Ligand SMILES: NC(=O)C1=CN([C@@H]2O[C@H](COP(=O)(O)OP(=O)(O)OC[C@H]3O[C@@H](n4cnc5c(N)ncnc54)[C@H](OP(=O)(O)O)[C@@H]3O)[C@@H](O)[C@H]2O)C=CC1
């Protein structure tokens with residue numbers, strides 16, 4: 311049986327990429343709304359309620375409105391890509407590899423919250439270390455990151471790509487989120503199993519897709535006898551057998567001179583690195599992904615596939 315999928319927000323950045331990933335699939339039927347009608351609430355409500363799975367690629371407020379349009383219709387399953395439900399207890403967090411039980415939770419769930427792009431990297435790095443008893447709950451985690459500009463959606467893409475935009479961005483790279491209250495911090499704390507709110511400083515580079523997320527650690531503060539090797543070993547064991555998330559061998563990382571933010575652009579994969587010097591004081595945990603791949607649309611399709619395999 312083909313599953314009916316409606317992507318609410320299908321003409322936006324995340325929605326278009328999900329559509330592209332499904333273009334050649336015979337096992338799903340895409341319900342579609344004409345671009346000119348994308349904000350037509352009555353048409354959206356009808357399509358939402360006709361779907362087996364509704365994938366919401368909308369700003370938070372519009373996502374909440376779509377969920378309200380589905381109230382009482384338990385036959386429609388929802389994947390929401392916004393920030394609205396990522397720490398809601400009745401929604402499954404859609405990061406299948408974050409622990410051993412999560413893929414089954416997503417498979418069985420009606421409501422799935424797709425993770426944020428930056429949190430996919432940060433949680434992917436710290437949660438296995440929390441679960442292995444290496445990183446203390448009280449450790450003050452800092453997360454520094456650079457994203458491709460498509461992370462800012464249609465608005466930022468236009469600011470960067472269209473010179474006639476009334477509010478153009480001409481900088482080749484910039485920090486933002488300067489008040490340190492980014493909307494991703496809550497999910498990093500909750501699903502990273504952290505006792506303290508992480509200090510998150512994001513930035514954007516003038517490339518469309520790609521992302522580097524860094525979590526630097528002081529080993530003396532980590533304690534528990536943690537070393538470069540024990541941290542790498544815990545991550546390596548956690549992701550053993552996974553095909554989308556890969557932990558790069560220490561010898562390979564040690565031979566690198568650079569990490570290229572766009573290396574995984576156009577893929578749905580994520581690479582995790584542990585950098586440092588054996589016996590040294592510091593370790594830098596690094597995640598490399600595509601903000602629109604494992605960071606958004608790729609993860610949404612992965613979650614849809616898990617849900618369809620139930
Ligand atoms: N881009 C990324 O890398 C990531 C994005 N996300 C999340 O995905 C969601 C979508 O983001 P993104 O694709 O980047 O955003 P875009 O702005 O590129 O696209 C959003 C789409 O939703 C439509 N839309 C907005 N409001 C409404 C409404 N009230 N009713 C119907 N349609 C509406 C927009 O239409 P219009 O053109 O008329 O505004 C647009 O087509 C957001 O919640 C974002 O946080 C998550 C992870 C990464």
Ligand SMILES: CC(=O)N[C@@H](CCC(=O)OP(=O)(O)O)C(=O)O
Nearest residue numbers: 391392393426427457461462514
């Ligand atoms: C570069 C850029 O602006 N990135 C966005 C995050 C990407 C996004 O919208 O994802 P979420 O739905 O996970 O928030 C931001 O910082 O708000």
